[in-house]
Amino acid sequence: MGNKQTIFTDEQLDAYQDCTFFTRKEILRLHGRYHELAPHLVPMDYTNDPDVKLPLALIVNMPELKENPFRSRIVESFSEDGEGNLSFNDFVDMFSVLSETAPRELKAIYAFKIYDFNTDNFLCKEDLEKTLNKLTREELTPEEVVLVCEKSIEEADLDGDSKLSFADFENMITRAPDFISTFHIRI
Amino acid sequence: MDSVDSVFYSDRIGPSSNPLLDQLPSYQSLLYRRKPTASGSMKRRGSSRTRVGSSSSWKWKGEKVEERPKTTSLQRPVREQPKTIEEKRKDKELRIEQDRDLGSWKLWRQTTRRSLRRLKEDGLELLSTLQLWRGDIHVIEGMFGTGILSYFSFLRFLVLLNFVIFLLMFSFVMLPIIIAPRTLANTTFNIYDGSECSEYPSTSRRGLVVFHQYIADLLSGTGFLEETYLFYGYYKVDAIHFPKFTYKLPLAYLLVTIAYLFLSLIWIVKRSASGFKRNLVQDEDRFQSFCNKIFAGWDFCITNETAARLKRSSLLYELKTDLEEERIKQKIADRTRKEKCRIYFLRLVLNLFVVAVLAACFYSIYRATIYSQKSQMEPPANFILDLIYEYLPSIVITLANFITPLMFTLIIQFEDYSPAFEIRFTLMRCVFMRLASIGVLLFSLWSQITSCSGGSCPCGYNHELYPCWESRVGQEMYKLMIFDFIIIGAVTVFVEFPRKLIVTYCDCGLAKWLGQQEFAIPQNVLEIVYGQTICWIGTYYCPLLPAISTLKYFIVFYIKKMTLVKNCRPATRPFRASSSNFFFLVVLLIGLAMACVPVTVSIAQISCSQACGPFVNYTTSWEVVPQTVSQLPKGLRRFLFALASEAFAVSFFVITCLAMFYVIALAGAHKRVVDQLREQLAMEGKDKRFLIQKLCQAQRTPARSLGAQSHSDRGSQSQSGAQNYCSPEGVLLARPSVSATHV
Numbered sequence: 001m002g003n004k005q006t007i008f009t010d011e012q013l014d015a016y017q018d019c020t021f022f023t024r025k026e027i028l029r030l031h032g033r034y035h036e037l038a039p040h041l042v043p044m045d046y047t048n049d050p051d052v053k054l055p056l057a058l059i060v061n062m063p064e065l066k067e068n069p070f071r072s073r074i075v076e077s078f079s080e081d082g083e084g085n086l087s088f089n090d091f092v093d094m095f096s097v098l099s100e101t102a103p104r105e106l107k108a109i110y111a112f113k114i115y116d117f118n119t120d121n122f123l124c125k126e127d128l129e130k131t132l133n134k135l136t137r138e139e140l141t142p143e144e145v146v147l148v149c150e151k152s153i154e155e156a157d158l159d160g161d162s163k164l165s166f167a168d169f170e171n172m173i174t175r176a177p178d179f180i181s182t183f184h185i186r187i
Numbered sequence: 188m189d190s191v192d193s194v195f196y197s198d199r200i201g202p203s204s205n206p207l208l209d210q211l212p213s214y215q216s217l218l219y220r221r222k223p224t225a226s227g228s229m230k231r232r233g234s235s236r237t238r239v240g241s242s243s244s245w246k247w248k249g250e251k252v253e254e255r256p257k258t259t260s261l262q263r264p265v266r267e268q269p270k271t272i273e274e275k276r277k278d279k280e281l282r283i284e285q286d287r288d289l290g291s292w293k294l295w296r297q298t299t300r301r302s303l304r305r306l307k308e309d310g311l312e313l314l315s316t317l318q319l320w321r322g323d324i325h326v327i328e329g330m331f332g333t334g335i336l337s338y339f340s341f342l343r344f345l346v347l348l349n350f351v352i353f354l355l356m357f358s359f360v361m362l363p364i365i366i367a368p369r370t371l372a373n374t375t376f377n378i379y380d381g382s383e384c385s386e387y388p389s390t391s392r393r394g395l396v397v398f399h400q401y402i403a404d405l406l407s408g409t410g411f412l413e414e415t416y417l418f419y420g421y422y423k424v425d426a427i428h429f430p431k432f433t434y435k436l437p438l439a440y441l442l443v444t445i446a447y448l449f450l451s452l453i454w455i456v457k458r459s460a461s462g463f464k465r466n467l468v469q470d471e472d473r474f475q476s477f478c479n480k481i482f483a484g485w486d487f488c489i490t491n492e493t494a495a496r497l498k499r500s501s502l503l504y505e506l507k508t509d510l511e512e513e514r515i516k517q518k519i520a521d522r523t524r525k526e527k528c529r530i531y532f533l534r535l536v537l538n539l540f541v542v543a544v545l546a547a548c549f550y551s552i553y554r555a556t557i558y559s560q561k562s563q564m565e566p567p568a569n570f571i572l573d574l575i576y577e578y579l580p581s582i583v584i585t586l587a588n589f590i591t592p593l594m595f596t597l598i599i600q601f602e603d604y605s606p607a608f609e610i611r612f613t614l615m616r617c618v619f620m621r622l623a624s625i626g627v628l629l630f631s632l633w634s635q636i637t638s639c640s641g642g643s644c645p646c647g648y649n650h651e652l653y654p655c656w657e658s659r660v661g662q663e664m665y666k667l668m669i670f671d672f673i674i675i676g677a678v679t680v681f682v683e684f685p686r687k688l689i690v691t692y693c694d695c696g697l698a699k700w701l702g703q704q705e706f707a708i709p710q711n712v713l714e715i716v717y718g719q720t721i722c723w724i725g726t727y728y729c730p731l732l733p734a735i736s737t738l739k740y741f742i743v744f745y746i747k748k749m750t751l752v753k754n755c756r757p758a759t760r761p762f763r764a765s766s767s768n769f770f771f772l773v774v775l776l777i778g779l780a781m782a783c784v785p786v787t788v789s790i791a792q793i794s795c796s797q798a799c800g801p802f803v804n805y806t807t808s809w810e811v812v813p814q815t816v817s818q819l820p821k822g823l824r825r826f827l828f829a830l831a832s833e834a835f836a837v838s839f840f841v842i843t844c845l846a847m848f849y850v851i852a853l854a855g856a857h858k859r860v861v862d863q864l865r866e867q868l869a870m871e872g873k874d875k876r877f878l879i880q881k882l883c884q885a886q887r888t889p890a891r892s893l894g895a896q897s898h899s900d901r902g903s904q905s906q907s908g909a910q911n912y913c914s915p916e917g918v919l920l921a922r923p924s925v926s927a928t929h930v
Contacts, residue, residue, distance in 0.1 A: 015272075015276050015279065016272075017305065017308075018265055018266060018275075018279055018301075019265055019266050019272050019275040019276055019279065020266055020272070021266060023308060023309065023312055025312075063490050064490055066490070067489055067490060067491070067492060067494075067495035068485070068487060068489075069485065070485070080271065089271060089272035089273060090271065090272075092272065093271065093272050096266070097269075098487065102267075103267055105267070106267050106268075106269060109269045110269065111482065115482065128481065131481055131482075132481055135481065135484065135485055135499070135502055136499060136502060136503050136506070137499060139503055140503065140506065140507075144506075144507075144510060147510065148477055148481070148506060148510070151477045151513075152477040152478045152481055155475050155477055155478050156475070156478050158865060158868045158869060158872070159868050159869050159871065159872025159873075159875075160869040160872050160873060161872055161876065169482075172475060172478050172482070173482065173483070175475055176475065176478065176479045176482065176483040177479075178479065178483045178484075179479075179482070179483040182483050182484070182485060182486045182487060182488075183483065183487055184487055184488060185487045185488060186325065186328070186488055
């Protein structure tokens with residue numbers, strides 16, 4: 001079955017296998033998933049690298065992402081234009097980083113981007129509050145939210161500027177034992 | 188502080204508008220996947236490698252951003268870089284081109300490395316499709332999250348472990364006996380010297396046997412089952428003489444016992460190694476708990492709406508509990524002396540009460556065992572009653588293990604600990620209760636076996652009542668295992684299903700009070716660890732027990748999966764995946780440690796029965812080893828004696844202690860360095876902000892510097908200094924400012 005496929009050339013599949021954490025079979029399967037999101041937009045033949053991008057609204061309705069409170073941010077972080085329009089490369093890249101075999105450091109970089117709502121390279125108090133509200137669907141009282149965010153910044157901030165830079169975040173995430181197992185989507 | 192930080196605040200959402208900040212290397216470390224902007228960062232992006240932050244786990248350290256790496260062997264794999272796929276492809280092609288410049292040896296090494304890596308990935312993928320229950324566990328993970336997933340993968344691990352132990356036992360003990368008649372080997376059997384110790388009345392049923400007797404025998408291991416490969420007593424072979432060598436069965440039996448205990452230890456430790464490291468790092472009780480919950484709390488694997496809702500509520504619950512714990516900590520710190528005394532006194536009383544409860548349970552197990560043993564000596568009165576007497580110890584143990592956790596959870600509420608500590612302490616008490624009850628059973632059996640009517644036993648054990656005491660112990664273990672399995676099935680069918688029916692269909696107060704069943708992970712884990720401990724102890728007496736255990740856990744997996752899916756909702760008190768794996772393995776290790784004690788005592792201390800089993804010609808089972816060693820060649824014997832001598836043991840102990848002290852000292856030193864570096868980091872951050880603020884102030888005053896240009900001669904030194912500092916990369920210091928006047 002692998003020899004007869006005409007979706008990708010062999011070089012393309014090789015390149016994908018080297019550039020992501022997926023095997024050839026998985027790449028083909030991902031292409032199937034990408035295609036079924038918008039069958040009329042996505043061509044079956046990718047040998048000449050067509051420039052097709054799917055909008056955010058289609059991707060966040062995938063079953064793997066539907067229940068995730070951060071789904072829009074995840075898709076935005078992997079898109080080239082920051083608006084959430086994913087080409088197939090971005091799509092594969094997204095699931096590759098979120099796969100089981102991606103290393104912690106790579107996941108930490110993207111996790112930082114995802115949680116950084118205002119994209120200013122810092123996780124400030126507002127970013128944390130937005131994260132927390134998305135997680136709990138605003139069922140904590142405002143004082144509790146403020147308290148929790150203050151405590152988090154207190155725990156992780158190393159250079160004392162009351163917001164988290166990437167170095168702070170990475171240092172904190174290396175000591176979060178669940179991170180690798182929770183920051184993982186099975187597809 | 189605000190005046191310093193005002194530099195960082197921008198009026199609109201978007202990347203910082205200060206070009207100075209954009210050019211700091213730490214900002215460049217995070218590449219956004221944007222189309223190239225006017226700031227010229229594209230050129231940087233194309234040629235630079237990503238900084239990996241402070242993690243030192245990469246071999247490639249200290250790399251400057253502008254340099255190309257000289258040796259390709261130190262590079263990170265392409266796919267671990269946070270770039271788009273097109274960029275990674277370009278990187279890969281670049282590397283391949285670079286490789287062409289290398290010598291043929293390095294080129295060959297690169298290509299072999301790449302193809303080996305690909306081969307390994309394909310191989311791993313194939314292996315993972317062969318993994319047991321992969322599909323089922325995937326479904327469970329999607330519905331219930333990673334906490335419950337860890338329970339099921341733990342169960343899978345135990346199935347494998349038991350299967351491997353069975354293979355070990357089978358291939359070294361049973362297989363030679365089975366194939367010996369078919370080959371040219373000559374088996375010598377044990378010689379019974381005809382003394383009173385070696386009398387072994389047969390227990391097979393004679394005459395007309397009623398059908399239900401077979402069922403009773405099947406359930407209790409007596410009768411027709413007793414003289415099969417199932418129990419120790421059937422192994423009567425002394426040695427098998429193959430053409431080339433002699434295979435001594437007693438030695439094999441003993442060594443396989445030691446081997447399987449060792450194998451289990453190593454396998455468990457290997458599995459727990461990663462969790463152990465992590466748990467050592469988190470030495471405080473609530474280290475970083477808020478951050479962990481916010482950033483690593485949501486399980487991205489959840490695809491089910493109900494599961495998502497429950498995860499949300501469990502996260503909420505966790506956060507509220509943490510806030511509550513903070514409040515309680517504050518309250519504890521504010522306690523007065525009088526209150527402290529009262530609390531400690533209360534705790535002492537309650538702990539004594541717990542000890543009393545435990546003692547009462549152990550005593551009742553002891554009495555039940557003795558009663559059961561005595562009633563087995565008498566002829567059976569009634570089929571059902573007979574079965575009940577046989578299973579009396581198991582029934583008492585199960586009842587005790589059912590009541591005591593309820594009691595412990597009730598008691599701990601009065602002891603006023605923090606919630607996290609409460610959970611752990613109750614769990615520890617339950618673990619102790621479960622595992623110690625097996626120990627008490629064995630102890631009471633042992634006291635029965637070694638107590639004779641006349642005071643001291645001529646054969647070392649009570650040969651009248653227990654001609655083959657190992658088989659008897661094996662039967663008790665067999666009964667425990669069967670009963671455990673029956674209870675698991677019965678609880679599922681008779682307790683959990685009705686509960687689910689009541690809660691779904693009946694709208695009464697009872698339904699509301701009961702609530703839907705939660706899959707309580709700790710209790711379930713204790714159950715299977717208990718079963719595994721029985722298996723470890725019992726394999727020495729009942730060599731086929733691992734096979735039964737494998738089958739039992741195999742079926743239990745499906746039972747638990749069914750009850751999880753149909754009857755349960757996820758626990759509101761979530762069990763974290765990482766710490767739960769570690770917790771399971773720690774409890775399993777405690778079980779293993781507990782299992783080693785009876786096995787060691789019976790191998791080394793208690794005299795083995797003279798009427799049955801492979802060790803008839805020796806006083807204790809351990810004696811096989813010294814005898815074999817004395818028959819080895821002289822050099823090997825000397826070496827083994829040297830290993831067992833005091834000189835070696837003492838020096839080994841001393842060296843181990845030294846190594847331990849060294850490692851502890853090293854850990855302490857590292858910790859101090861970490862604290863120092865942390866302080867330094869905070870100081871550097873402050874320095875950076877101060878300097879940037881100064882620079883930006885200097886930037887903002889171009890007008891004043893016009894007037895100050897007349898002083899340029901005088902201030903030329905400081906001018907050029909300031910200019911040199913700010914000139915690289917086009918900082919907007921258009922005119923040299925005389926910073927001296929603006930301090």
